[in-house]
Amino acid sequence: xLRIGNMTMKFGGVIAVNQFDANIxxxxxxxxxxxxxxxxxxxxxxxxxxxxxTEGNVVFSPNEEELDxxxxxxxxxxxxxxxxxxxxxxxxxxxxxxxxxxxGNHLRLKSNIFSSVLRLPNYRKEEKEMxxxxxxxxxxxxxxxxxxxxxxSLPYGKQRRLEIARALATEPKLLLLDEPAAGMNPQxxxxxxxxxxxxxxxxxxxxxxxxxxxxxxxxxxNKILVLxxxxxxxxxxxxxxxxxxxxxxxxxxxx
Ligand SMILES: Nc1ncnc2c1ncn2[C@@H]1O[C@H](COP(=O)(O)OP(=O)(O)OP(=O)(O)O)[C@@H](O)[C@H]1O
Ligand SMILES: [Mg+2]
Numbered sequence: 739x740l741r742i743g744n745m746t747m748k749f750g751g752v753i754a755v756n757q758f759d760a761n762i763x764x765x766x767x768x769x770x771x772x773x774x775x776x777x778x779x780x781x782x783x784x785x786x787x788x789x790x791x792t793e794g795n796v797v798f799s800p801n802e803e804e805l806d807x808x809x810x811x812x813x814x815x816x817x818x819x820x821x822x823x824x825x826x827x828x829x830x831x832x833x834x835x836x837x838x839x840x841x842g843n844h845l846r847l848k849s850n851i852f853s854s855v856l857r858l859p860n861y862r863k864e865e866k867e868m869x870x871x872x873x874x875x876x877x878x879x880x881x882x883x884x885x886x887x888x889x890x891s892l893p894y895g896k897q898r899r900l901e902i903a904r905a906l907a908t909e910p911k912l913l914l915l916d917e918p919a920a921g922m923n924p925q926x927x928x929x930x931x932x933x934x935x936x937x938x939x940x941x942x943x944x945x946x947x948x949x950x951x952x953x954x955x956x957x958x959x960n961k962i963l964v965l966x967x968x969x970x971x972x973x974x975x976x977x978x979x980x981x982x983x984x985x986x987x988x989x990x991x992x993x
């Protein structure tokens with residue numbers, strides 16, 4: 739589904755990510771962990787076109803064909819089927835919960851601006867479908883009751899779920915989640931784990947997940963990648979990662 743080859747991202751003199759390689763298979767949940775500042779979010783930013791890598795490439799294979807998406811614009815990459823959520827939640831705060839999801843649908847809109855401004859029948863039909871789809875997604879994330887509230891008025895955990903619902907509205911094949919459990923209490927965190935597995939099945943997703951909550955990553959990932967100071971230091975199944983000395987050192991430091 740996704741192959742990152744020998745990717746380096748420099749910011750001036752700072753090497754945020756150094757010769758990073760990764761392979762994500764269709765249907766997998768892959769975890770990306772590492773201490774603060776290790777370069778995790780930078781990898782997501784490169785995949786989604788926020789940054790063009792200094793070196794290396796990103797290849798996306800939503801179907802049979804391989805698409806080199808290195809350096810494409812974020813909107814082009816989203817259209818191809820990669821969507822993300824942000825470490826610092828980014829919602830349209832002043833809009834309603836429903837409208838936040840509704841906006842996600844626009845990426846798949848077939849009607850042109852002309853028919854939408856004039857509200858021609860083909861647009862109205864699409865709009866109705868988008869509305870129904872948005873309601874369905876809100877029901878999925880258990881936010882239907884809050885659909886008319888402003889996004890900012892929701893508690894943290896619900897805002898995170900709303901962001902995921904908006905991402906799902908773009909119909910991604912690969913979903914990138916940047917610390918979805920941040921700020922959640924243990925109960926919400928457990929629910930989130932079930933939720934991620936559920937949407938993966940229902941929407942036939944592949945998921946790449948950055949997370950500091952170890953019980954989340956260890957609990958749901960098929961494979962884990964560990965980054966430290968921009969370098970991939972380990973890769974394997976959760977049990978292998980837990981026993982890996984370099985990983986333990988990176989997290990706990992060595993005397
Ligand atoms: N736009 C930028 N300009 C300059 N330096 C940057 C930029 N983006 C990231 N960095 C630097 O790259 C390094 C990696 O940052 P990144 O945000 O990818 O880490 P992270 O693993 O996501 O950390 P955290 O767990 O705290 O979210 C840091 O040293 C950061 O300061
Ligand atoms: Mg980060």
